[in-house]
Amino acid sequence: MLRNSLIGSLRQIKPILCSQSLRSLSNGANSGLTTIEVDDKSGIATLSMNLPPVNTLTLNLMHDLIDSINQIECNKSRGLILTSSNDKVFSAGLDLKELYKPDQERLKEFWTIFQDLWLALHLCGIPTAAAINGHAPAAGCIMATACEYRVMLPDFVIGVHATRFSFLVSKWMMLSYQSVLPRRIVERALNQGKLFSTQEALEVGLIDEVAGSKKEALAQCAAFIGTFDKANPIARTLTKRMCRDSDVTELLRDRAGDLRACVDYINTPLFQEGLSAHLEGLKEKK
Numbered sequence: 001m002l003r004n005s006l007i008g009s010l011r012q013i014k015p016i017l018c019s020q021s022l023r024s025l026s027n028g029a030n031s032g033l034t035t036i037e038v039d040d041k042s043g044i045a046t047l048s049m050n051l052p053p054v055n056t057l058t059l060n061l062m063h064d065l066i067d068s069i070n071q072i073e074c075n076k077s078r079g080l081i082l083t084s085s086n087d088k089v090f091s092a093g094l095d096l097k098e099l100y101k102p103d104q105e106r107l108k109e110f111w112t113i114f115q116d117l118w119l120a121l122h123l124c125g126i127p128t129a130a131a132i133n134g135h136a137p138a139a140g141c142i143m144a145t146a147c148e149y150r151v152m153l154p155d156f157v158i159g160v161h162a163t164r165f166s167f168l169v170s171k172w173m174m175l176s177y178q179s180v181l182p183r184r185i186v187e188r189a190l191n192q193g194k195l196f197s198t199q200e201a202l203e204v205g206l207i208d209e210v211a212g213s214k215k216e217a218l219a220q221c222a223a224f225i226g227t228f229d230k231a232n233p234i235a236r237t238l239t240k241r242m243c244r245d246s247d248v249t250e251l252l253r254d255r256a257g258d259l260r261a262c263v264d265y266i267n268t269p270l271f272q273e274g275l276s277a278h279l280e281g282l283k284e285k286k
């Protein structure tokens, strides 16, 4: 919807054609893996991921997230807060089972929808914030960095630890990380495969605030969204897009090339062996 129009022209505002009223958000044709609650007073929408046990980004969850982001934008909510219904995990990142000995066509679909989700979050016209109420490794962290503000609960971890199991990240994922953290910290953290504790994440600036509870985190995100009250919404949206233009263009200029590179890499023995060991490690943890 709004995001798709940007593929043609990043600087243009697409007229909002949606006709649903603000309070009538439903999950329509999606699989029900997300819920949307709109606060009557503030008009802010809370978008919760709800795929037990750990909100892995499966094809269906990513589809539902994109659908929900589009609905929230179309219904002219004042802002979007991304969070999780699970009280220990924000999101465990991409569904590793989709990457292990994958069916090639499904893998292409999977990677393409991951690109779509990143674009949907990155280009969302309204203010966005993440209430990180649990662990946020890998793509869980990338989703949070695509939002404009991050509030996290104590005693969890966040970061992109891909190199620990011989994964690479695409340049657009690195840019997302780099839009929040200084380049030298990103370089070191990506190379180390570092997962930051909540306190470390606050100290380096990966998150903006720590909250004592989910309720507080949601309130802090809402307060952040309220800071835009004096800005004209259209001017704000255009300015946000201008600020994000180079990162988004990096992906849009060659989406097919990114897809090819990822599919090729995922099919290498290096990747598959690292992934197999990682999956074993997750099983042995029990």
Ligand SMILES: CC/C=C\C/C=C\CCCC/C=C/C(=O)SCCNC(=O)CCNC(=O)[C@H](O)C(C)(C)COP(=O)(O)OP(=O)(O)OC[C@H]1O[C@@H](n2cnc3c(N)ncnc32)[C@H](O)[C@@H]1OP(=O)(O)O
Pocket (backbone or CB within 6 Å): 053, 054, 056, 088, 089, 091, 092, 093, 094, 095, 096, 097, 135, 137, 138, 139, 140, 162, 167, 168, 169, 170, 171, 261, 262, 263, 265, 266, 282, 283, 285
């Ligand atoms: C040019 C570029 C080239 C190439 C690109 C190539 C590659 C692309 C990859 C790019 C970057 C990667 C992005 C990703 O997001 S990969 C996903 C990485 N995520 C993880 O490694 C997280 C793993 N999970 C955990 O660490 C823990 O589960 C977590 C989140 C801390 C929660 O812990 P806990 O509450 O104790 O829960 P369990 O560990 O017991 O997990 C419950 C259950 O879920 C299964 N599971 C967990 N995470 C995943 C996952 N990501 N995918 C699939 N399944 C997962 C886990 O195995 C348990 O299953 P069980 O059946 O045993 O109950």
